[in-house]
Amino acid sequence: MRGLLWLLTLIALAVAISLVARFNDGYLLLVVPPYRVEVALSLAIFLFFAAFMVLYMLLRAVGLTLALPSRVSAFRARRRREKAAASFNEAVRLLFEGRYTQALGKAAAAYAAGQSPGLAALVAARSAQRLREPAKEKEWLERVSVDDRKLEPARLMLAAESAIERGQFQDATSALQDLQNLIGRHIAALRLELSAQQGCSNWHEVLRLARLLEKREALLPEAAQEIKTRAHQESIRLLHADKGQLLDYLRQVPARERSPQLTYTSAEAFLENGADDDARRLIEKQLDEKWDSALVQLYGQVRGSDLTACIARAEKWLPQHPDDPRLLLTLGRLCVAQRLWGKAQIYLEASLSLADQRAVRLELARLFEHTERADEAMLHYRTAAEQVA
Numbered sequence: 001m002r003g004l005l006w007l008l009t010l011i012a013l014a015v016a017i018s019l020v021a022r023f024n025d026g027y028l029l030l031v032v033p034p035y036r037v038e039v040a041l042s043l044a045i046f047l048f049f050a051a052f053m054v055l056y057m058l059l060r061a062v063g064l065t066l067a068l069p070s071r072v073s074a075f076r077a078r079r080r081r082e083k084a085a086a087s088f089n090e091a092v093r094l095l096f097e098g099r100y101t102q103a104l105g106k107a108a109a110a111y112a113a114g115q116s117p118g119l120a121a122l123v124a125a126r127s128a129q130r131l132r133e134p135a136k137e138k139e140w141l142e143r144v145s146v147d148d149r150k151l152e153p154a155r156l157m158l159a160a161e162s163a164i165e166r167g168q169f170q171d172a173t174s175a176l177q178d179l180q181n182l183i184g185r186h187i188a189a190l191r192l193e194l195s196a197q198q199g200c201s202n203w204h205e206v207l208r209l210a211r212l213l214e215k216r217e218a219l220l221p222e223a224a225q226e227i228k229t230r231a232h233q234e235s236i237r238l239l240h241a242d243k244g245q246l247l248d249y250l251r252q253v254p255a256r257e258r259s260p261q262l263t264y265t266s267a268e269a270f271l272e273n274g275a276d277d278d279a280r281r282l283i284e285k286q287l288d289e290k291w292d293s294a295l296v297q298l299y300g301q302v303r304g305s306d307l308t309a310c311i312a313r314a315e316k317w318l319p320q321h322p323d324d325p326r327l328l329l330t331l332g333r334l335c336v337a338q339r340l341w342g343k344a345q346i347y348l349e350a351s352l353s354l355a356d357q358r359a360v361r362l363e364l365a366r367l368f369e370h371t372e373r374a375d376e377a378m379l380h381y382r383t384a385a386e387q388v389a
Contacts, residue, residue: 084113091123100127118144118151129162153183160192169199187218203231228257233265240269260292267298276304284313293326300330307338325354332363341371358387
């Protein structure tokens with residue numbers, strides 16, 4: 001459209017000039033002794049403009065010719081930049097496609113061409129990490145920090161992630177500490193730190209981070225509860241030899257973080273410490289709140305000062321859970337401990353009828369040994385051995 005308008009304008013201008021020249025009687029007299037040249041004014045003007053255009057085109061051609069080497073150099077530089085940009089874009093695409101060898105090559109080409117060298121080095125480092133080539137990864141990470149300090153947080157995140165994958169958890173925590181000094185810690189960094197602290201067995205920090213991530217809705221409640229339970233269990237195992245510290249720790253555990261698994265670990269620690277009565281109270285309180293078959297089986301290992309009360313408590317649970325073989329096993333064990341052979345045999349055989357467990361057969365074998373029924377004891381011992389095989 002614009003070209004048509006320019007064409008119409010030029011045509012109108014030509015018509016106007018023709019009309020003006022038609023009615024113009026002026027002339028131009030050029031005297032160069034001994035010559036005299038008389039030219040119509042319209043022709044003189046036309047020749048002047050024509051000469052100007054010829055001179056302009058000539059000078060333009062000379063200028064372009066002289067500038068040709070620099071223009072060729074600029075063209076080649078532009079082509080190199082375009083090729084480097086294409087290599088960088090290809091590297092990013094190949095990285096996301098999972099074609100890490102090709103991504104590493106393209107990123108190296110972009111880095112050599114000076115196309116976003118810091119980002120290209122990051123892409124190359126990530127590709128080397130995925131290829132399990134730590135030497136190359138380290139080399140590219142060092143280039144990131146040299147080329148662009150703004151990319152230092154990204155470099156530290158990648159370094160921490162790589163250290164965690166290699167099991168170098170202390171190196172990961174050091175990198176994340178440097179990151180915190182630079183920009184603080186965002187959600188992704190907190191997740192990495194959680195993994196690093198788990199690897200370092202720093203359970204106090206694991207608890208803090210899990211609670212913080214759950215509060216920020218960066219962890220599902222189920223996943224957060226599982227992590228916190230594991231942290232509590234490991235802390236309890238470290239304190240199992242000191243009953244006082246163990247009791248203090250359990251008092252500090254929030255109610256929402258208590259679970260049957262945590263109670264199981266705590267009760268085990270009390271039993272190892274000889275605090276059977278504390279283990280009994282802990283198990284009974286948990287089972288009254290939420291039933292757990294593994295926990296009720298551990299209840300059968302309690303001895304304490306009053307096994308009769310334990311048997312009575314377990315028998316109160318029986319009407320609510322009559323088909324739980326572990327509860328029947330627990331009752332059988334408690335009765336054996338109290339030398340109630342008849343009741344013990346009834347409970348153990350009832351448990352065996354619900355589930356053929358090796359532990360039940362071993363308990364029956366020991367019971368028959370105590371009651372001098374060697375043949376029946378040997379039968380259960382033999383069956384238990386076959387179950388192991």
